[in-house]
Amino acid sequence: MSVNIVLTGLMGGGKTTVGKMLVKQLKDYIFIDTDDVISGLEEMSIPEIFKTKSEAYFRELEKKIIEEFSQEDNLIISIGGGAFENEINRENLKQNGKVFYLKASVDTLYERIKGDTNRPLLQCENPRGKLEELLIKREENYLKSDYVIETDGKDLESIVESIMERIQI
Ligand code: S3P
Numbered sequence: 521m522s523v524n525i526v527l528t529g530l531m532g533g534g535k536t537t538v539g540k541m542l543v544k545q546l547k548d549y550i551f552i553d554t555d556d557v558i559s560g561l562e563e564m565s566i567p568e569i570f571k572t573k574s575e576a577y578f579r580e581l582e583k584k585i586i587e588e589f590s591q592e593d594n595l596i597i598s599i600g601g602g603a604f605e606n607e608i609n610r611e612n613l614k615q616n617g618k619v620f621y622l623k624a625s626v627d628t629l630y631e632r633i634k635g636d637t638n639r640p641l642l643q644c645e646n647p648r649g650k651l652e653e654l655l656i657k658r659e660e661n662y663l664k665s666d667y668v669i670e671t672d673g674k675d676l677e678s679i680v681e682s683i684m685e686r687i688q689i
Pocket residue numbers: 529530531532535555566599600601602603638639640641
């Protein structure tokens with residue numbers, strides 16, 4: 521049994537991409553994306569959930585799912601960019617997991633997600649400004665992760681390598 525590996529950071533930080541690559545190297549792990557789980561349970565896209573049910577409803581579901589997955593082992597969990605804002609989520613995730621903050625500058629994040637319509641919080645006039653605002657607001661909590669992985673200017677392989685170096689499995 522091995523502790524969970526949790527990937528956090530802002531939208532566009534590469535959590536899902538990195539998680540999918542990481543799981544190829546960690547054969548006894550399973551990759552989980554909390555947004556995908558929520559979407560599957562609700563049979564709706566994330567923007568649809570925000571629109572028809574509310575963000576608060578989404579956050580409750582996110583919290584419940586994180587609580588459940590935190591009881592398991594051998595999971596690579598990619599959490600939504602807002603999940604680490606919640607103290608209970610942070611406690612649950614850290615209880616049986618090592619948390620990695622995939623850190624990137626606003627420019628990098630924006631390059632990666634511009635034009636994407638699957639992020640309800642960025643469906644606004646100035647998505648770059650919104651990313652900047654969210655980063656300023658949230659970074660304090662992202663920095664409560666166990667490890668900070670700088671991703672600016674790095675390719676996928678070296679990001680995965682940096683994570684592998686920090687987990688002794
Ligand atoms: C959110 C990030 C999204 C998703 C939802 C809210 C956020 O996940 O959970 O749109 O509050 O930052 P990603 O970070 O995987 O895009």
